[in-house]
Amino acid sequence: MPVPLYQAKADFFRTLGHPVRIQVLELLREGPRPVRDLLTEIEIEASSLSQQLAVLRRAGIVNATRDGATVVYELSSPDLAHLLVDARRILTDMLAGQGELLAELRAEGRKVG
Amino acid sequence: MPVPLYQAKADFFRTLGHPVRIQVLELLREGPRPVRDLLTEIEIEASSLSQQLAVLRRAGIVNATRDGATVVYELSSPDLAHLLVDARRILTDMLAGQGELLAELRAEGRKVG
């Protein structure tokens, strides 16, 4: 693997490594959403959400477009959805036999695919 | 998404978010390997590699088994390979038109799938 590449991959994964950012991405998987919408589903202050959206934006993982007074976010790559599904599968493997978290992962799997 | 789940996902991704750990995982994708082997391919001191292997072990992402005097590591879930491939695809999307990193990603894509 060429030198800067594993660094880019590491940066990418690190960007995903935050609970609020994960919640945002899971919501955006279903399609573009205004910030106001995200704010009602994620319990957090507006400025904190904005901080995390900025991290995702700077990393190029989401795109923001302004529509009048509201800002709408969307995933910049549809493959993000695959990645999140893979991650769930891996967590299922890893947590096999480790209790309630496993049950939740399975329940989500039924809904999502 | 239930409360602790996005936290588990975030922790998982954060664990992947380090250049040495990415290199290790990419090498282990091809199969189990002794530490000595990893050490010759990754330019780093033994103790630093050990630190990062410990992070992956604690997260349950790799498993270590002792074979005499050498320790062999392997991925704990084969789906990790899919995830890394998805990640490459996403980076390709995101970096489209951004120069040399893109060329490297494509070259790797030809080799790997």
Next chain:
DNA sequence: TACCGAGTTGCACAATTCTTCAACTTGATA
């Protein structure tokens, strides 16, 4: 037992990242 090679661990300091709050921008409305 003594010794060496293979790995691991603990620790202290450096570097990043998070969190929170106040201040600011932009668009809509009166």
Next chain:
DNA sequence: TATCAAGTTGAAGAATTGTGCAACTCGGTA
């Protein structure tokens, strides 16, 4: 223009991670 709602930004201190080195454990071997 004044004002309000929607988001964003900047900055400081707190918390988490990363780095490098010395010390340690465990097998194998003389």
